[in-house]
Amino acid sequence: MTEEIKVIHSSGNVFSDLGLANPDELLVKAELVRKISKIITQQNMTQLEAAQLLGIDQPKISALMKGKLSGFSTERLFRFLNAVLLRCGNCG
Numbered sequence: 001m002t003e004e005i006k007v008i009h010s011s012g013n014v015f016s017d018l019g020l021a022n023p024d025e026l027l028v029k030a031e032l033v034r035k036i037s038k039i040i041t042q043q044n045m046t047q048l049e050a051a052q053l054l055g056i057d058q059p060k061i062s063a064l065m066k067g068k069l070s071g072f073s074t075e076r077l078f079r080f081l082n083a084v085l086l087r088c089g090n091c092g
Contacts, residue, residue: 014027029077036064042088064080
C-alpha cells in the first residue's frame with residue numbers, strides 16, 4: 001500500500017511557513033547573509049580577512065558564513081554588504 005504524500009505550497013517565505021516570529025525580517029537577513037557570503041567566497045577572502053574588513057572577530061564570520069542570523073541586525077548586515085561590495089568594486 002502506498003501512502004499519499006501531502007504537498008503544501010510555500011508562501012514564498014520559509015520563515016513564515018515555519019511559523020517563526022518576524023518572518024519578513026528573517027527573510028531579509030537571510031538574503032543579506034547569502035549575498036555577503038557569496039562575495040566573500042568569490043573574492044577568496046579568508047575568514048580572518050573578512051573579519052578585519054568588517055570589524056568583527058573570525059568566529060562571527062564563521063557564524064555568518066554558516067547562515068546564523070542571530071546576533072546580526074539588519075542594519076549591521078547592510079553595512080557588511082556595503083563593505084564587501086566596496087572592496088570588490090560592486091561585484092555582488
